Amino acid sequence: MSSKNILVTGGLGFIGSHTVVELINAGYFPIIIDNLSNSDLKVLDGIEKITGKKPVFYNLDILQTDDLEKILNVNNISSVIHFAAYKAVGESVEKPLDYYYNNVSGIISLLKAMQNSNVKNIIFSSSCTVYGQAADLPVTERTPLIKAESPYGNTKKICEEILYDFSKTGNVKVVSLRYFNPAGAHKSSLIGELPLGIPNNLIPYITQTAAGLRNILTIFGNNYNTPDGTCIRDYIHVVDLALAHVKSVEFINKFTDNYEVFNIGTGKGTSVLEIVNTFENINFVKLNYSIGERRKGDIEQIWADCKKANSLLGWEAKLDISDIVKDAWNWQKQLD
Ligand code: UFG
Numbered sequence: 001m002s003s004k005n006i007l008v009t010g011g012l013g014f015i016g017s018h019t020v021v022e023l024i025n026a027g028y029f030p031i032i033i034d035n036l037s038n039s040d041l042k043v044l045d046g047i048e049k050i051t052g053k054k055p056v057f058y059n060l061d062i063l064q065t066d067d068l069e070k071i072l073n074v075n076n077i078s079s080v081i082h083f084a085a086y087k088a089v090g091e092s093v094e095k096p097l098d099y100y101y102n103n104v105s106g107i108i109s110l111l112k113a114m115q116n117s118n119v120k121n122i123i124f125s126s127s128c129t130v131y132g133q134a135a136d137l138p139v140t141e142r143t144p145l146i147k148a149e150s151p152y153g154n155t156k157k158i159c160e161e162i163l164y165d166f167s168k169t170g171n172v173k174v175v176s177l178r179y180f181n182p183a184g185a186h187k188s189s190l191i192g193e194l195p196l197g198i199p200n201n202l203i204p205y206i207t208q209t210a211a212g213l214r215n216i217l218t219i220f221g222n223n224y225n226t227p228d229g230t231c232i233r234d235y236i237h238v239v240d241l242a243l244a245h246v247k248s249v250e251f252i253n254k255f256t257d258n259y260e261v262f263n264i265g266t267g268k269g270t271s272v273l274e275i276v277n278t279f280e281n282i283n284f285v286k287l288n289y290s291i292g293e294r295r296k297g298d299i300e301q302i303w304a305d306c307k308k309a310n311s312l313l314g315w316e317a318k319l320d321i322s323d324i325v326k327d328a329w330n331w332q333k334q335l336d
Pocket of ligand 1: 129153203217218233272
């Protein structure tokens with residue numbers, strides 16, 4: 001039987017930390033590596049308070065292949081869940097080389113370390129960004145991929161291609177999860193999202209505005225071809241997303257093929273205005289917002305077809321946008 005030891009790169013980040021909690025809840029032993037570039041050591045305490053267990057932690061950059069290899073060997077790792085990557089779309093346009101170096105060289109370094117230490121299973125954080133604006137909605141895993149809008153999006157596409165090519169050698173089994181819009185926080189409010197500086201994403205911008213840290217939320221355009229004119233996305237609660245990783249670990253040990261990709265969303269599209277209204281109604285908070293210009297690079301609408309994940313992973317989202325805005329607000333309220 002394979003060991004229950006799972007290496008989680010970027011395990012102190014937003015999605016990583018929630019996944020570590022759900023791995024522990026499911027009886028796994030997550031071993032975290034994180035270089036703390038966009039996370040905080042205090043997250044370890046949050047994980048310990050929720051689960052009663054403190055996972056092994058290494059402060060390490062995934063580009064340090066030799067050290068990675070040692071960690072993989074010493075800890076008898078059976079699968080790797082790879083979160084460690086830069087993720088800001090706008091910043092990636094300003095600093096493309098940093099993004100390609102960190103995200104693409106990062107995965108190559110990790111795969112080399114895995115090959116040298118004979119670790120075969122990897123679960124990769126991909127993104128619905130690889131679909132761009134699809135002609136037909138919802139998008140399935142067979143929807144054609146288009147040229148990425150940003151260097152960030154392109155790193156996700158390139159990493160998927162690297163994983164696919166490497167899987168063909170038989171050295172590795174890959175599950176690539178294409179996340180839709182992750183949001184929310186753990187219901188304990190002990191872990192959640194910690195955006196660096198001004199948030200780019202809608203939900204943290206809303207919670208920071210409601211908390212008085214930002215003056216006003218700008219809704220980027222209300223003249224799209226959607227029912228209320230604002231963009232539509234598929235918002236997935238971070239705890240549901242974390243559980244998709246646990247299901248992927250179970251799946252990867254069993255499946256005989258070498259490469260599988262899954263959409264991870266709710267299957268439901270929600271507009272920006274619907275999010276704002278739900279936030280106000282659920283939390284009894286008035287939000288200061290106005291309608292502004294469209295944001296460059298935004299697609300009009302996307303939501304997921306998740307039937308493949310439902311049937312092969314045995315996973316489906318259980319939480320909805322009411323849970324997302326409630327948990328995100330509770331998390332925001334207890335931050336300093
Ligand atoms: N939005 C606003 N105001 C804000 C922030 C966002 O109106 O202050 C709107 C956006 O225009 C968009 C929606 O809220 O319609 C969601 O925007 P986010 O920035 O939260 O999320 P995106 O859909 O733009 O980003 C997601 C993923 C990225 C991925 C990107 C690709 O979070 O990882 O899709 O388009 F790269």
